Amino acid sequence: MSGPEAFEFAADPLADPVFGAASAEQPAAVCRGVGKTYRTASESVPALVDVSLSIPRARVTVVVGPSGSGKSSLLRLLACIDSPDTGEVLVAGQRVDRLRPRARRRLRQRQVAYLFQRPGENLLPYLDAVAQVRLAASLRGAPVTESAALDLLDRLGLRERADHLPGQLSGGEQQRLAVACGVVGDPALVVADEPTAELDTAAAERVLTAMEDLAQAGVGFVLSSHDPRVMAIADGFVRLDHGRLVP
Numbered sequence: 001m002s003g004p005e006a007f008e009f010a011a012d013p014l015a016d017p018v019f020g021a022a023s024a025e026q027p028a029a030v031c032r033g034v035g036k037t038y039r040t041a042s043e044s045v046p047a048l049v050d051v052s053l054s055i056p057r058a059r060v061t062v063v064v065g066p067s068g069s070g071k072s073s074l075l076r077l078l079a080c081i082d083s084p085d086t087g088e089v090l091v092a093g094q095r096v097d098r099l100r101p102r103a104r105r106r107l108r109q110r111q112v113a114y115l116f117q118r119p120g121e122n123l124l125p126y127l128d129a130v131a132q133v134r135l136a137a138s139l140r141g142a143p144v145t146e147s148a149a150l151d152l153l154d155r156l157g158l159r160e161r162a163d164h165l166p167g168q169l170s171g172g173e174q175q176r177l178a179v180a181c182g183v184v185g186d187p188a189l190v191v192a193d194e195p196t197a198e199l200d201t202a203a204a205e206r207v208l209t210a211m212e213d214l215a216q217a218g219v220g221f222v223l224s225s226h227d228p229r230v231m232a233i234a235d236g237f238v239r240l241d242h243g244r245l246v247p
């Protein structure tokens with residue numbers, strides 16, 4: 001069989017290994033029976049219904065589905081930005097839904113990177129590229145030397161831009177820099193909602209190649225997209241429709 005396959009997410013997520021110390025075999029994230037409903041004054045919108053899945057490390061997972069199917073809601077839960085109403089979310093083996101706000105922030109800081117669609121929103125305007133990478137690593141509790149930060153920028157084709165501020169970089173370069181900041185310090189998970197939405201074809205392809213390459217080091221990438229170029233780098237898919245997983 002050729003091409004990416006759906007992971008066996010829904011089959012038996014409870015059969016994952018015991019979630020103790022972080023390990024390469026441990027999934028980057030797991031959802032078990034997750035439900036999320038948005039309540040407004042006039043209605044309740046069930047955005048996710050009984051979602052069980054596992055996001056592996058060292059792979060690119062792409063969340064697909066029609067508009068309003070719950071993709072962004074799922075990514076926000078995985079990124080520890082939001083909490084489920086029912087069920088469990090584990091990131092790097094820790095039950096996110098049980099953590100107090102401070103511990104949840106710490107887990108998010110150490111184990112999760114969230115990339116916004118607009119490249120510039122991922123970066124601090126007053127730091128050059130190498131300083132952005134070093135700050136991201138320090139915030140993750142895993143400081144890196146200037147030379148290690150430069151090596152990472154080199155892998156992303158940004159070595160010559162190391163002393164540039166975000167405003168001096170193209171959108172594609174900014175997004176690759178954001179990917180560098182996302183993966184430095186070895187988080188479990190990099191979450192990106194429509195990461196190529198603001199990029200032209202060439203820039204999108206370079207960002208995606210970088211993600212594909214860096215995933216091999218062990219981080220789990222989870223992306224949502226309607227973009228066939230993003231789907232082309234997927235190792236596996238999560239398909240949603242009306243908030244439910246579809247096979």
Ligand SMILES: Nc1ncnc2c1ncn2[C@@H]1O[C@H](COP(=O)(O)OP(=O)(O)OP(=O)(O)O)[C@@H](O)[C@H]1O
Pocket residue numbers: 038039040045046047065066067068069070071072073074
């Ligand atoms: N803050 C909110 N309050 C009320 N309803 C919301 C809120 N956020 C999302 N929803 C609703 O929840 C459902 C899922 O939304 P979500 O943004 O997760 O879908 P999506 O698949 O990411 O959509 P798109 O592809 O259009 O970005 C939709 O019906 C949406 O209208």
